[in-house]
Amino acid sequence: MKWPAMGYARAKSLAELWSALDAHGSAGQIIAGGQTLLATLAFRLSEPSTLIDITGIPELRGISVQGGALRLGALTLHADLCCDPLVKAHAPLLAAAAPLIAHPAIRNRGTIGGSLAYADPAAELPACVIALDATVITVSAKGERRVPAAAFFTDLLQTALEPQEIIAAVEFPLTKRLGAIEEIARRSGDYAMAGLAATLHLEAGRVIKPRLVYFGVGKIPVLAAAAAKALEGRSLDTASISAVQAALAEDLDPPQDLHGPPEMKRHLARVLTERVLQGFLREKVQAA
Amino acid sequence: MNEITPASIGLSREDLPNSYIGRSVPRPNVPKLVQGRATYTDDVTLPRMLHAAFLRSPHAHAKFSAIDTARAKAVPGVFRVFTGHDLAKICDPWVATLDHLKGMKSAPQYPLPLNHATWQGEPIVAVVAESRAAAEDGVAALDIEFEALAAQTDMETALAAGTVVIHPELGDNLVFTRTAESGDVAAAFAAAHKVVEARFVTGRHTGVTLEPRSIIADYNPADETLTVYHSTQAPHMMQGVFAKQLRMKEGDVRVICKDVGGSFGIKVHVYPDEVAVAAMARIMGRPVKFVADRFESFVSDIHARDHRIKGRLAVDTEGRVLAFDIDDLTGIGPYSVYPRTSAIEGNQVVNLCGGPYDFKNYRCTTTVVLQNKTPTCQYRAVGHPIATAVTEGLMDLAAEALGMDPVELRRRNLIRDDAYPYTSPPGMRFEGLSHHASLNKLLEMVPLDRIRADQAEARQRGVYRGIGFASFIELTNPSPFMYGIGGARISAQDGCTVRMDPDGSIVASSGVTEQGQGTEAILAQIVAHGVGVPVNRVKIITGDTQTTPYGGGTWACRGAGIGGEAALQSAIALKQQILEVAGAMLQAAPETLDIAMGEITDKASGKPRMTLFELGRIVYFRGDTLPKDLQRELVQTRHFITKEYPFAFTNGIQASWVEVDPATGMVKLLEHWCVEDCGRVVNPMLVDEQVRGGIVQGIGGALYEHCVYDAEGNLLTTTLADYLVPMSAEMPEIHVGHVETPTRESLLGAKGAGEAGTAGAPAAIMNAINDALKPLNARVHEQPFTPERILRALGTIA
Structure with missing residues (x-):
């Protein structure tokens, strides 16, 4: 057409x-x-x-560290996420997510602001900003608002943006933590059948403040509360991983799609949980 | 005159500089394709040209009556609106049946239906406007009321009592059924040592050409001619179709086929929207362009492979095949597609099951039924991947039941290489195949011991890998037995005219066509070889019904075998004519002369005697100096048609090595091998790429591509985000090997190569997946083998 x-x-x-x-x-x-x-x-x-x-508006551009946060202008390209030194240093999860976003030609034009504003529940960046506990800075003629990423996505393809309001930037706290993203897609570059962006702190072997964000499994990226509760304060081991997997039953209510029934997405979410958490476990062992 | 044999024209040697047959000559038309200098149909702009867009049925099945076109006509840029009734005044409906398919029936199909919509996406109303965008604006402003009807979408219930009969005048939804039976199947099963059975499903998918279907029709009332620029595989066939449906003389219709961006069988059919474009041009006396967009392509390009097959195989204690018993069911949409019909695919399943093997008892039935879905018809490797999946799936089940190695079971049953000519149980006649040589060559290429060791080691780590094999036969170089005997005006013969111009350059025009696969490259090679000139002195003309000899076009793997032979024969005839003239000029006997790299040479010594440039100068400009009675026409035409065998069968075997992730159901293709025998290989590079491309399309059907419908007949996969085509990142390394058994029907000896990859790949992948899953007691026989289906087979999800 x-x-x-x-x-x-x-x-x-x-x-x-x-x-x-x-x-x-x-x-x-x-x-x-x-x-x-x-x-x-x-x-x-x-x-x-x-x-x-809006690509000619300078206020929407730029990658900087200011006020104790990494600030990405809304026009930051997906292609920039994978190689910008500030992103690599302060939000390596975004650098890890970038290669999973579609194909190079799309990454060379697609922007983080566009991805968040469109709010596709199977997209990587909405899940990442929640996992990184970012703040979405919006702007309109009335001025700026700061919306926590976890409150930004309100329904399928819906956000907290008001009419005539745009995303100006996204801010990420400069917290040191472990982060990982994994997804299961039919072909490289496809939207995931299911994905998981996760961050957590490990203190004395105990998991602190885990944020497990599942994508492609609901109307919005799902910050799994029950799963986090099952993991908080525990050491990372097969028992705690199983507990997280079990808790997901409470967190996820996935829809049927062309790839399979809700049951399949629940299953894939459990597989991703194990793979991501086992990855942290391996990192911990290697670090030790 | 020189005696012409394969040896005499250097087919078995590569020692002459212009011995091009058998060499990887680069394609002369590649620079224009990769530099964006090709001319596709959409690149053609004619004066006073209008653009068409179609309102397509939103329902799978509906009645409609009043169409209010007033608002659409008022849209800026809209020129005219056409309904089915408007076009029916000057365009006749067609019925797609073939006389040799006994009892076949189908309903008359109009370019636009009169009051009955039978699939979602069927073109209903056409709007022509100054631009495509304006035509779409017009479509959006059409007011039409559909009365939705219950849709027939499940092929299993198509013939049940009380079901929706799509065309009540036909009585039921049965299009065609055929059973081939030979030997005593019941007795063979009764006496069998082991019987295995399975239910197979092949997924409905489509061709996804890079260049969508495109057409410009231009009717000139001054000379009463219709010129059609058309992205098609069969210009001469379409010439006849447009003439017949529009009540014109065939000679008053010219079809010009510029560069074509892929076809795969999609572009060899009669599409109602394309006939509508020709009818509208005829009515208005103005050129009309229509280029399908991707949405339209998914709902209106032919689909294929929508089959459910139940199969049984009986073997004896030695593992010898006793009998195959197959029941095939296919849903083809609401109409059989004109003029090839939609019964051929099922008919091919009947002809091809069990094809590589030597056995006596055979029963196979195909039942072809109507559905309210996009019509299906011939797509690359018609029926072959289905028959191969069933045959090879059953062979692997038998190997498992016998506790025998799958390769050994095949070796025991493949038709012996010295058994030809051979007639298969369903009556297919094989001139010469090389199953055992191909298997042996494959086993030289596949490091089977290393793979089995790796497989065992990987299983210890919980990594599941498998290898699968698939032998296959492929039907190529079709004779009139495919379509002509059924009454279709589809030529099995093809022709080539080769001429020498004054500067010694050669122009060849051929009835076969180029769609990006390199037809023109091999024709140039063959002509250069045959005449004796450098390949860059040969220009090829294809795709114009007014300037090329009448022919069938390129489909069913006939370009090299039929078109190539016509080119070779005409090139040799031209060479002989040139030598006659040269002999008169040089006062030498023609048989003592030869042509090499564009020069007349002394045959014995190789000494140059005269350039073709000089010969051309004298013939064209100083003909007065030649003997008066000397024949000097430097142009020759030859036609070729196979006469001994209805089809030139080819054969081959593929192997696939995969890894299945049992946690996710994802399949990773590790490596793929194919050995095939297409007779004489004209251009090894092009044949290898045909095989690779074919394998990739087979992989598409096996793992990714699927036209998914809901129960109401709504197509759910209408974009390239939902309809998954195979992409390079997921493709394995593909190794291609050849055995060459030239057909003796032609001097060239070439058979088809374009469909072998697609024929065997899905079966090889299926068997590889099932080999990987064997320790987990899971099996899949339903394509595409998606993560969902594999997880279900594993019992991970219900």
Whole structure:
């Protein structure tokens, strides 16, 4: 299919963006990397009157460490996540996630802001920002808001963003912790049938503040509370891993999809749990 | 004159600089393809051209009556709207049956249906506009009310009492059934040492050509001709189809086939939206373009392989095959597809099961039924992967039941290499195959001892690897016995005209076509070899019904075997004609002369006597200096058709080495081997890539590709995110080997090579997966072998 006819506006500053959004109202559609939007336009799933390009707004760019946090501008490309030294140093989980996101051509254009705003429950970055306990910095004409990542995703493809509000940046606390991401996808680059982004601290052999975020298994990335409770304070071993797997029954309520029934996703989530936690265990043994 | 034998034209040697047959000559048309300088149908723009878009049925089965086109016509840029009734005034419906498929029936199909929608995605109304986008705007503004009907989607219930009959005038949903039976199957099973049985499913999938279906039809009322630019495999067949359906003379229709970006059988059928485009052009007297988008491709390109097969195999104590008993059921959509019909795939299953093996007792039934899903028809390796999966799946089950090595069981049953000619139980005649030589060659390539040791060691670590084998036969170089005897105007003959121009360059025009696989490259090689010129002095013309000899096009692996032989014969004829003229000029007997690298030479000494450039100068510009009665036409045409055998069968064997993750059900392809015998290999590089590409499509069917429908007949896999094609990252190293048993029907000796990979790969992978899963007592026979199905087989999920 062909795109419907539509206008194009390029905002060079946030001020220009607010006036463009004002002018076009709900018929204006923000475009950044466009890696999801352009396909949906070609499917004519939506017919905006005007695309408002935000890639020229300097305030949305940049990777920096400031105020005790790693700040990634919303326009940070997936391709930047895998090789930026600040990301590698302070949020290596993102660097590990980047190669799992689609294919190089998509990573060269897709942005972290776009991925979070689109809120695909099978995407890697929404799960990662929750696992890393990040804060989503939003901005609108009314000013900035700070939304904890765990509260950002509200329903299938829905976020805490208000109308005419965009993601400006994501901030990650500079906490040293273990992190890992694993997913099971039919082909490399595909959306995962199930995935797990996890972080935790190990203190004197005990797990502190584990954050296990499952993706591709629900309407939003699932921060598994019961699983975390089963792991908190325990040493990492086969018994605690089994307990986490059992607790997942409470955390996950996956839908059926083309790959299989809910039961299969629950199973894959347990497999991922074992693989990720066993990975931490191996790291612990190697470190010791 | 020179005696022509394979030896005399250097087919068995590579010592002459222009001995191109058998060499990996680079493809002359590759630079234009990779530099973006090809001309696909969509690259053609004609004056006053309009663009078509179709409203497609949102329902699997529905009635519709009133279509309100007023809003659509008011959309800016929209030129006209056409309904089924509009087109039926000038375009006749077609019925896709073949006379030799006894009892076959199908309903008349119109370019756009009159009031009955029978699959989701069927084109219902056409809008033509100044651009495709405007035409889509027009489609969105159409007002049509569908009355949804219950859909027939499960092939198992298609013939049950009380089921939805899709075309009531047919009486039921049965399209065709055939049983082949020979020997005494019941007695063989009764006397068997072991009987194994299984239920196999092959997944409905499709071809996914990079270039989608594309067409421009241009009717010129001044000379009453229709010119169609068409991405097709069979321009001459389409010429006849457009003429017949539009009530025109065949000679007034010209089909031009520019570069084609892949076909795989998808582009050899008559599609209602394409006929609608021709009909609209005819009505308006203006060119109309239609290029299917990916959405449309998934719902309207033919699907294939939607089969459920129950199979039984009986063996004796020695492991000798006593009997196969097969029951095949296939759902083909609401219409048999014109003109090849949708019964051929099931018919092929009947013809091919058990094909590599020497046995006497055989029963196979195919039952072909209608469904409210996208029509199915011939796709690469028609029926072969199904028959091979059933045959080879049963062979592995028998090996297990006997406690025998699967390779040994095959060795005991493969038809002996000296047993030819041989007629198989369902009546297929084999001129010469090489199953044992191929198996031996495969075992030279596959490090089987190392693999079995690795497998045992890996199992200790909880890693499950398996190896699987699949012998196969492949039907190529079809004669009129495939379609012609059934009444279809599908040519099994092909022709080639070769001429020499004044500068000594050669132009060959052929009825076979190029779709990206290198047909033009092998034709150039063959012509250069046959005439005696450097390959870069040969230009090839294909894909134009007005400038090429009448022919069938490229399908069913006939490009090299049929088109190549016509090219060779015409090239040799031209060479003889050139030598006649040269002999007169040089006052030498023609048989003492030869042509090498574009020069007339003395045959005995190899000494150059005259360039073709000089010969061309004299013939074309100083003909007055030649003897008056000298025949000097430097152009020759030859046609070729196979006469002794209905089909040139080929054979081969594949092996697949995989790792299955029992925790996730994921299959990792580690390595793949194929030995195949396509007779004379014209270009080893191209044949290897045909085999590799074919294997990759077989892998697609085995692991990834699946047109998934819900119970209401809605297609759920309509994008490349949901319909998974095999990607390079998951593909294994593929090793290709050859045995060459040339067919004696032709001088060239080439048989087809394009479908062997697809024929055998799914069976080899299935057997490899089941070998890996053996210690876990799990087995899969339902393609694609998805993680879900493997986890179910393991009992991990219910």
